[in-house]
Amino acid sequence: MSLETVIDAKGISKSFQRGTAVLDNVSISLRRGEMVALIGASGSGKSTLIRSLAGLIPIDGNARGNGGSITMLGEAVQKNGRLNCSRALRARIGVIFQQFNLVPRLTLLTNVCFGLLGQLPVLRGTLGQFNDSDKRKAMQALARVGIAEHALKRATELSGGQQQRAAIARSLVQGAELLIADEPIASLDPASSRRVMDLLADMNRNDGLTVLVSLHQVEYAMKYCPRTIALKAGKVAYDGPSSALTPAFLNQLYGAESEELFLPSFEGQSASSHDAGQHWSDPPAVMPHASSAAMTREAERLSA
Numbered sequence: 001m002s003l004e005t006v007i008d009a010k011g012i013s014k015s016f017q018r019g020t021a022v023l024d025n026v027s028i029s030l031r032r033g034e035m036v037a038l039i040g041a042s043g044s045g046k047s048t049l050i051r052s053l054a055g056l057i058p059i060d061g062n063a064r065g066n067g068g069s070i071t072m073l074g075e076a077v078q079k080n081g082r083l084n085c086s087r088a089l090r091a092r093i094g095v096i097f098q099q100f101n102l103v104p105r106l107t108l109l110t111n112v113c114f115g116l117l118g119q120l121p122v123l124r125g126t127l128g129q130f131n132d133s134d135k136r137k138a139m140q141a142l143a144r145v146g147i148a149e150h151a152l153k154r155a156t157e158l159s160g161g162q163q164q165r166a167a168i169a170r171s172l173v174q175g176a177e178l179l180i181a182d183e184p185i186a187s188l189d190p191a192s193s194r195r196v197m198d199l200l201a202d203m204n205r206n207d208g209l210t211v212l213v214s215l216h217q218v219e220y221a222m223k224y225c226p227r228t229i230a231l232k233a234g235k236v237a238y239d240g241p242s243s244a245l246t247p248a249f250l251n252q253l254y255g256a257e258s259e260e261l262f263l264p265s266f267e268g269q270s271a272s273s274h275d276a277g278q279h280w281s282d283p284p285a286v287m288p289h290a291s292s293a294a295m296t297r298e299a300e301r302l303s304a
């Protein structure tokens with residue numbers, strides 16, 4: 001694997017209101033080819049971090065000019081509160097959202113063609129004039145994600161899982177080198193969640209895409225992502241192998257959210273096993289956010 005750093009965020013902070021830091025001096029870096037999970041309790045700052053990395057919101061700056069920086073694929077996205085993301089750089093970064101961000105009244109084919117905008121002359125792109133070659137690329141991407149037969153349906157006619165796969169197809173035609181996904185499976189059922197995570201893992205393995213994916217469900221982080229970064233109250237609380245996450249640490253990370261879920265199956269696992277980087281011998285039956293019986297069954301299936 002190349003050792004090239006493709007995400008480099010240094011000392012970034014973000015406050016929406018004066019004096020309330022949602023991100024507090026966060027530094028993370030990802031190397032090309034990694035697949036990394038971003039986890040944390042609700043409100044810990046995962047979406048804010050993803051949106052900052054994608055150059056969708058400005059990070060905080062300060063008068064001294066040393067307010068943190070984000071560099072992606074070797075180019076500055078923002079520095080000390082100033083956004084500076086070029087069109088060319090945006091074309092190299094795919095962003096996947098929980099709510100898919102497709103244009104509802106347009107067909108899947110057209111939505112996927114929008115992934116080509118960064119490669120087309122501005123006028124043709126602005127007018128949405130896609131030629132046969134563009135459409136062929138979009139069809140190939142839709143076939144890859146397994147929904148080619150729905151190409152001419154409007155986005156609204158499809159299930160959440162199918163729409164998310166279309167959003168992934170859009171990143172495929174975009175030719176993104178780096179994919180940042182903000183809770184892409186949060187609104188999907190377990191079967192659709194697996195398909196989406198399988199696709200991200202396939203793009204990571206076979207296309208060499210670097211993937212940063214925020215997840216509510218720790219079991220998916222452990223199953224799909226060799227490395228996990230955990231946020232707690234806007235700070236990095238853990239950055240290391242997913243296999244070394246311990247029940248004790250996760251209980252602490254999720255606090256009240258996981259109190260009842262973790263205790264019975266995680267007794268005997270101590271914080272020291274986390275420190276020593278030991279692995280769970282038996283993955284837990286129930287994970288944070290696994291509030292329904294369906295999710296419990298899913299966790300068991302994934303850990304089989």
Ligand SMILES: Nc1ncnc2c1ncn2[C@@H]1O[C@H](COP(=O)(O)OP(=O)(O)OP(=O)(O)O)[C@@H](O)[C@H]1O
Pocket residue numbers: 016017022040041042043044045046047048049
């Ligand atoms: N545009 C905004 N204006 C004001 N506050 C915001 C804004 N966006 C996020 N916040 C606040 O920032 C904090 C972190 O939100 P964020 O969405 O990043 O958390 P999260 O970890 O992604 O949570 P969840 O898992 O529930 O999606 C929350 O307290 C939220 O209310």
